[in-house]
Amino acid sequence: MTVLVTGGAGYIGSHMVLALRDRGEDVVVLDTLATGRREAVPGDVPLVVGDVADRALVRDLIPRRGVDAIVHFAGSTVVPDSVANPLAYYANNTIGSHALISEAVAAGLGAFIFSSTAAVYGSGEGRPVAEDAPTLPESPYGASKLMTETMLRDADAAHGLPHVCLRYFNVAGADPAGRAGQSTPRATHLIKVACEAATGQRAGITVFGTDYPTPDGTCVRDYIHVSDLIDAHLAALDHLRGGGGSQTLNCGYGRGHSVREVVTAVGRAAGQPIAVTEGPRRPGDMASLVADAGRIRDVLGWRPRHDDLDEIVRHALAWERRRAAA
Numbered sequence: 001m002t003v004l005v006t007g008g009a010g011y012i013g014s015h016m017v018l019a020l021r022d023r024g025e026d027v028v029v030l031d032t033l034a035t036g037r038r039e040a041v042p043g044d045v046p047l048v049v050g051d052v053a054d055r056a057l058v059r060d061l062i063p064r065r066g067v068d069a070i071v072h073f074a075g076s077t078v079v080p081d082s083v084a085n086p087l088a089y090y091a092n093n094t095i096g097s098h099a100l101i102s103e104a105v106a107a108g109l110g111a112f113i114f115s116s117t118a119a120v121y122g123s124g125e126g127r128p129v130a131e132d133a134p135t136l137p138e139s140p141y142g143a144s145k146l147m148t149e150t151m152l153r154d155a156d157a158a159h160g161l162p163h164v165c166l167r168y169f170n171v172a173g174a175d176p177a178g179r180a181g182q183s184t185p186r187a188t189h190l191i192k193v194a195c196e197a198a199t200g201q202r203a204g205i206t207v208f209g210t211d212y213p214t215p216d217g218t219c220v221r222d223y224i225h226v227s228d229l230i231d232a233h234l235a236a237l238d239h240l241r242g243g244g245g246s247q248t249l250n251c252g253y254g255r256g257h258s259v260r261e262v263v264t265a266v267g268r269a270a271g272q273p274i275a276v277t278e279g280p281r282r283p284g285d286m287a288s289l290v291a292d293a294g295r296i297r298d299v300l301g302w303r304p305r306h307d308d309l310d311e312i313v314r315h316a317l318a319w320e321r322r323r324a325a326a
Ligand SMILES: NC(=O)c1ccc[n+]([C@@H]2O[C@H](COP(=O)([O-])OP(=O)(O)OC[C@H]3O[C@@H](n4cnc5c(N)ncnc54)[C@H](O)[C@@H]3O)[C@@H](O)[C@H]2O)c1
Pocket: 006, 007, 008, 009, 010, 011, 012, 013, 030, 031, 032, 033, 034, 035, 036, 037, 050, 051, 052, 053, 072, 073, 074, 075, 076, 077, 092, 096, 115, 116, 117, 118, 167, 168, 169, 170, 171, 172, 184
């Protein structure tokens, strides 16, 4: 039994590879290295440099490596880029996933876990959003992911493809043991950008929009520690391997933090405040997005272990300091 981790050289995927390896599973990574890094994959884990859209490659890989489960992280991830280049996002996220799902069906796989996103929802108006809330993506990125969820649902109904769609809210932090973290080039994620500012790699941070209908005027998000997110994937894998049915589950804590709160927390962890410039709104951003995180607790028995903004920021900053010193 081998787990195929697509996008395993990226930020979140590399944490999954470590977690699977920690519990003695066989793993193979498929990654184009578009935004991932070869060094993020441990030397004893096979890395196939290739595209999930390459059906012949995937068709060969599944039986050759004895793959019984796919965890599909590979994709393009930046909301504003998807607004500027929608067709590139539909190609890589939706069409690429179509190819991978087709091969998973052809191989008769019994477990497929998909990295979906809270961006499939419309703006939550400050209230926590549950899985049965309307899906009204406001960016091509969110739409590209929702289409993949739909393909999985329909392929499962027609052919049997047990799967779990995990709708991540904002993922942040780093492996508490310091083995992995976010190294995305030209990163746009708030906590990553603020940690780059805290370590002198940027002059400061621009807050995108201060006139949102939120308590302090800046956007509110539900930040989840990457290690808690990986625990959710391991639980989803066990659920499917144990014969559990397909699920769509939010991954968040059910609590929001504003951009200003996050930037203050990074300054607190760094020991000095981050220089802030106030700028206009960024295209594609929603005012507020917070998870109703009840279902994943009920279905998978998932319990967070790092549910604390200061801890998330501390781990992200520790990783950033290590990178800056390297
Ligand atoms: N970071 C977040 O807050 C967040 C939130 C919601 C969902 N997600 C989703 O989680 C997944 C992982 O995100 P991440 O933050 O680790 O991003 P990342 O860019 O670090 O990782 C993506 C990985 O996929 C690889 N890749 C891209 N296209 C590929 C393709 N066609 N075939 C093979 N490999 C390919 C990249 O090289 C990279 O290693 C993505 O699907 C993303 O949409 C992330």
